[in-house]
Amino acid sequence: MATIRKKRKKVEVFAQGNEAIAEGALLAGCSFFGGYPITPSTEIMEIMSQRLPGSEDGVFIQMEDEIASMGAIIGASLAGRKAMTATSGPGFSLMQEHIGYACMVEAPLVVVNVMRGGPSTGLPTSPAQGDVQMARWGTHGDHSIIVLSASTVQECLEMTVVAFNMAEKYRTPVVLLVDEVTAHTREKITIPHAEDLEILSRVVPSVPPEWFKPYAEATRAVPAMAPIGSGYRTHVTGLTHDTMGFPTSRPDEVNDAMKRLFRKIDQFYGDIMMVDEFMCEDAEVAVVAYGSVARSAHYAVEQARERGVKAGLLTLKTLYPFARPAVEKLCRKCRHVLVPEMNMGQISREVKRVNNGLTRVRTLNRVDGQIITPSEILKAIL
Amino acid sequence: MANKKKGQTQVCVYPDWCKGCGICVAFCPSKVLELSALGKAEPVREEDCINCGFCELHCPDFAISIRPREIGAACPTFPSGPPSNGEAC
Amino acid sequence: MADVTQLIHDYLRHNKKFPHVFCPGCGHGIVLGSLIRSVHALQLPKDDVVIVAGIGCSGRMAVYVDFNTVHTTHGRALTFATGIKMANPRLKVICVMGDGDALSIGGNHLIHAARRNIGITALVLNNMIYGMTGGQCSPATPQGNNTMTTPNGSLEQPFDTVELVSAAGANYVARGTSFHAQQLDRLITDAIQHPGFSVVEALSPCPTQYGRKNKFKGAVPMYEWLKKNTVKLENRKENDPRIPVGVFRNLDRPGLEERYADLKAQIRAKGQGR
Numbered sequence: 019m020a021t022i023r024k025k026r027k028k029v030e031v032f033a034q035g036n037e038a039i040a041e042g043a044l045l046a047g048c049s050f051f052g053g054y055p056i057t058p059s060t061e062i063m064e065i066m067s068q069r070l071p072g073s074e075d076g077v078f079i080q081m082e083d084e085i086a087s088m089g090a091i092i093g094a095s096l097a098g099r100k101a102m103t104a105t106s107g108p109g110f111s112l113m114q115e116h117i118g119y120a121c122m123v124e125a126p127l128v129v130v131n132v133m134r135g136g137p138s139t140g141l142p143t144s145p146a147q148g149d150v151q152m153a154r155w156g157t158h159g160d161h162s163i164i165v166l167s168a169s170t171v172q173e174c175l176e177m178t179v180v181a182f183n184m185a186e187k188y189r190t191p192v193v194l195l196v197d198e199v200t201a202h203t204r205e206k207i208t209i210p211h212a213e214d215l216e217i218l219s220r221v222v223p224s225v226p227p228e229w230f231k232p233y234a235e236a237t238r239a240v241p242a243m244a245p246i247g248s249g250y251r252t253h254v255t256g257l258t259h260d261t262m263g264f265p266t267s268r269p270d271e272v273n274d275a276m277k278r279l280f281r282k283i284d285q286f287y288g289d290i291m292m293v294d295e296f297m298c299e300d301a302e303v304a305v306v307a308y309g310s311v312a313r314s315a316h317y318a319v320e321q322a323r324e325r326g327v328k329a330g331l332l333t334l335k336t337l338y339p340f341a342r343p344a345v346e347k348l349c350r351k352c353r354h355v356l357v358p359e360m361n362m363g364q365i366s367r368e369v370k371r372v373n374n375g376l377t378r379v380r381t382l383n384r385v386d387g388q389i390i391t392p393s394e395i396l397k398a399i400l
Numbered sequence: 401m402a403n404k405k406k407g408q409t410q411v412c413v414y415p416d417w418c419k420g421c422g423i424c425v426a427f428c429p430s431k432v433l434e435l436s437a438l439g440k441a442e443p444v445r446e447e448d449c450i451n452c453g454f455c456e457l458h459c460p461d462f463a464i465s466i467r468p469r470e471i472g473a474a475c476p477t478f479p480s481g482p483p484s485n486g487e488a489c
Numbered sequence: 490m491a492d493v494t495q496l497i498h499d500y501l502r503h504n505k506k507f508p509h510v511f512c513p514g515c516g517h518g519i520v521l522g523s524l525i526r527s528v529h530a531l532q533l534p535k536d537d538v539v540i541v542a543g544i545g546c547s548g549r550m551a552v553y554v555d556f557n558t559v560h561t562t563h564g565r566a567l568t569f570a571t572g573i574k575m576a577n578p579r580l581k582v583i584c585v586m587g588d589g590d591a592l593s594i595g596g597n598h599l600i601h602a603a604r605r606n607i608g609i610t611a612l613v614l615n616n617m618i619y620g621m622t623g624g625q626c627s628p629a630t631p632q633g634n635n636t637m638t639t640p641n642g643s644l645e646q647p648f649d650t651v652e653l654v655s656a657a658g659a660n661y662v663a664r665g666t667s668f669h670a671q672q673l674d675r676l677i678t679d680a681i682q683h684p685g686f687s688v689v690e691a692l693s694p695c696p697t698q699y700g701r702k703n704k705f706k707g708a709v710p711m712y713e714w715l716k717k718n719t720v721k722l723e724n725r726k727e728n729d730p731r732i733p734v735g736v737f738r739n740l741d742r743p744g745l746e747e748r749y750a751d752l753k754a755q756i757r758a759k760g761q762g763r
Contacts, residue, residue: 050576072756077575077749082601086568089561089598093541093572096559097580101572119562246557246573247580249536253502253552255560264505264552265560417507421514421696426709456493457670458712460518461508462501465494 029209035174035201036061036104039130039194042178043102044069045212047219048128050077050101052090054109057142058198059132062104084109088116088129095125096254098245100182100219104130107149108139110156117191118157119256121279124233124243126185126220128178130194132201133309135387144387145198147309150364153193154338160276162283164192164290165338168200169312172207177335183218184290188282189240195337197360199310199389223250233275234261239282283339292335293344297323301330303399304348305356306369308334311390315358318395329399340368349376356398358382358390406430409451410467411443412475417463424455424464493526500525500535502555510549512620514708516667516693520614521550523670523691524583527677528556539582541570543590545621546695547614550585564595567602570609578608578746581681588615588629592648596628603657606685608744612677613650613688616695624698635702650690655738660685662738666692668715669734676736685744692719692732 033041040062043051051066063080070076077094081087084105091101105113110131120127133149135141153165164184168177174196181192223230223242232252234241244250257265258272266272283290294312297319298304307315312333322329332348334341345368348355354377357366366381373379382398384390411432420439430448433441433455441464443449455464465475501507511517528538535556542551544563551558557580561569570584591599591613602609618636619625626636626643629650633642655662661683665673673691680687694700694711705711722735743751 050572052572071749071753079571079575081568081571082597085565086571086598086601089565089568090572090575093559093569093574094576095572096569097573097576099576101576115562116565245577246539246559247536247577251535251555251557253558253560255552256562257560419508419513421708423514423708423712427712453493457522458519458668459494460511460513460515460522460667462494462497462518462522463508 026211026214029211030206031209032204033171033207034061034204035168035171035196036132037065038171038174038207039104039178039196040065040069041209042175043128043182044073045175045210045215045217046179046182047100047217048102048182049073049075050091050094050099051103052079052081052087052094052101053103054081054084054087054105056106056109058134058201059104059106059130062130084112085115088113088120091127092116092120092123092125095120095127096123096246098248100126100186102128102130104132106132106134107136110149110152114152114156117163118159118161120191121157121161121163122256122258123254124189124241124279125191126189126243128181128185128192128194130178130196133195133197135385141387143198145310145360145389146385146387147195147197147311147360147364148385149195150337150361151367153195162190162280163338164188164190164283164336165195166192166292167195167308167335167337169309169333170200171203171205173335174200175207175209179215179217180292183216186218186220187240188286189220189243190283195309197309222248227251231261232263233259235274235278239278239285287339290336290339291341291344293341294333294335295344296331296333298330298332298348300328301348301351302328302353303356304330304332304352305358305395305399306332306334306345306348306365307358308337308365311358311360314390314392315395317392318399321392321396322399325400327400334365337365340372342372345369345372349373352377354378354380356380356382356395358395358398360384360390406450407447408469409446409449410469410473410475411446411449411455412465412467413441413443414463414465415440417461419461421460423458423460427454427458429454496529497522497525500529500555501553505553509553511546512697514694514696514711515546516616516691516695517546517550517614519667519670520612520673520691520693521553523673523677524612525554526674527681530674530678531681533581533681537579537581539570539573539580540585541566541573541582542585543587543595545587545590545619546616547585547587547590564590564593565598566590567595567598567609567611571602571605571607574607574609574746575749578750582609583681584609584611586611586613587620588613588617588650589619589627592628592650592653599654600657603654603659603686603688605745606658606660606742608684608746609686610677610680611686611688613690614693615650615690616693616699617647618695618699620695620698624702637702650688651737654688659688659738660740660742660744661687661736663688663736664690664692664732664734666715666719666734667694668712669719672734679736684747685740685742
């Protein structure tokens with residue numbers, strides 16, 4: 019039976035990064051948003067407050083603080099919803115407690131952090147990339163987490179969909195880091211049709227309730243998830259738990275549970291790790307960048323090529339787990355690797371760790387609330 | 401609480417769950433229960449029980465069960481049978 | 490009366506370690522019994538009941554009952570409950586918190602849940618102390634009482650849970666004690682079926698931590714104290730120093746989830762969505 023696909027009209031809009039994130043979330047099936055206003059991420063919340071109440075089963079709630087926002091979306095996630103929140107640096111600090119809880123109980127959800135200058139209240143309307151290491155290590159205790167980033171408005175939309183898919187596939191919180199420039203830049207984007215996208219949803223148990231082990235070892239190390247109220251009366255706890263979900267401190271059970279939390283992300287490294295390579299094949303000088311800096315770097319690399327310098331750009335779309343193979347490849351063949359970032363060197367730490375003496379890693383840092391311009395990067399390349 | 405006549409009830413204490421807090425012993429209006437040498441509540445004057453239900457409602461450990469007296473019937477073993485609606489947990 | 494204990498056993502997870510973790514004479518077990526009897530009296534299906542608990546002694550309650558149970562972080566139980574209730578308003582969400590949990594670290598969440606008037610039942614088990622961490626002063630410790638962190642007597646005034654949540658806007662506010670178990674049964678039953686945010690504060694003695702430091706010789710004197718120092722609200726005369734128990738506030742305003750459903754219906758009727 020052949021079905022003729024109607025050629026859909028392209029939907030092109032002029033939008034800012036925050037709008038694109040909201041659009042991406044709705045496309046990915048997000049039906050619950052809990053948040054607290056904070057510049058420069060507030061537009062995401064505003065759009066969700068307009069769109070969700072009008073949608074089929076969408077819920078929007080403004081909570082009393084960021085701790086509560088995270089609590090509410092974890093609750094909604096446990097009740098079977100695709101849930102998200104959006105915040106910025108100070109709010110992200112408050113969310114760390116519950117990001118740890120979400121890692122422990124394996125609640126799929128998406129946290130968007132539009133990075134602004136810090137620490138503390140810092141520079142509320144200026145860009146920065148200072149929350150990279152916090153996104154990885156912010157919550158207490160050893161844990162594994164997925165951190166993504168976006169460098170254009172189109173990517174904001176796409177990476178939000180990817181974030182939801184990864185959250186659902188791996189039952190884990192996913193952090194999407196965007197910097198203020200990307201979030202507030204307006205440009206033309208294409209909104210894909212929902213049916214053209216691959217949308218993943220969590221696996222629900224197929225066994226009867228009395229056979230169900232909510233945290234058992236499973237294919238892909240990710241167990242099925244029964245929403246609250248579906249007849250599977252499970253216990254969810256932030257205490258280290260056994261395969262049935264009940265608290266345990268038996269070393270063997272704790273070991274199995276903790277190792278699985280790491281393995282479920284680590285073993286799908288290839289699937290999670292997303293990078294864009296630009297002119298890397300014959301590069302002698304490589305730039306490793308992410309977020310809005312990657313756009314400046316892109317232009318700088320083009321300029322360098324015009325001047326006869328074989329430069330290349332590696333854009334990190336997945337920040338954690340860190341894109342070790344791609345970076346290592348560049349370190350092996352390039353004269354030097356340049357890591358420009360709007361912080362005092364957070365991803366460059368990872369690049370240096372991977373480099374391990376192979377080549378020279380140079381950093382280009384800026385923490386004055388201004389973007390890194392192509393000419394600065396070009397100067398560093400030449 | 402319909403029947404306040406004495407001697408109609410059997411008082412069962414499950415020693416496995418009793419922590420010997422003494423609430424039932426202190427507040428029983430007929431002084432039916434006493435703490436044993438092992439520190440567990442024990443019905444010593446069962447025939448005085450007026451079936452008020454205080455001990456059953458106030459046992460923090462769900463270790464006391466008051467049931468109608470049947471001649472020669474022993475207290476059931478604990479836990480008191482499988483859940484009655486047949487649902488496993 | 491014969492089936493009181495039997496019916497509680499029907500709602501317990503028997504494969505969990507029993508007897509439960511609470512100390513001898515701890516009132517939490519009695520409140521747990523009341524909660525189970527209330528759910529049974531309302532004939533709620535186990536699948537539709539969600540127990541959301543915080544951290545502390547009271548938080549341990551969730552693991553023992555055969556409902557949907559969520560053991561959350563310290564003080565934040567109400568935020569999870571808010572998410573669950575809004576995501577699936579059909580569920581009966583009951584939040585079990587201690588006094589430190591609800592009034593101290595979770596004080597903000599408590600007043601905001603009351604302000605929103607969301608359809609959650611909050612059970613505040615007030616033992617006037619932090620029990621699990623070893624008996625430190627809580628925001629409900631009466632002035633002048635000794636604890637591990639106030640060895641010379643507490644200087645601070647305690648919170649009155651009832652007045653706090655009433656002022657914040659809860660629909661149903663009641664206080665009971667674990668000595669008056671039958672009354673507590675009625676209060677919790679009322680609270681669960683009440684629309685909007687309902688709060689029951691249950692005074693629940695802590696013999697191990699609070700009693701030991703405040704000259705109570707064991708559990709029984711603490712229950713005698715509760716008997717002597719509480720008075721039914723309707724029998725209370727002016728200037729009675731005893732703690733009033735009963736229903737303090739009983740309003741019928743619709744809960745947040747109902748108002749949200751109405752909003753959605755309105756938007757749909759107007760055809761505004763999208």
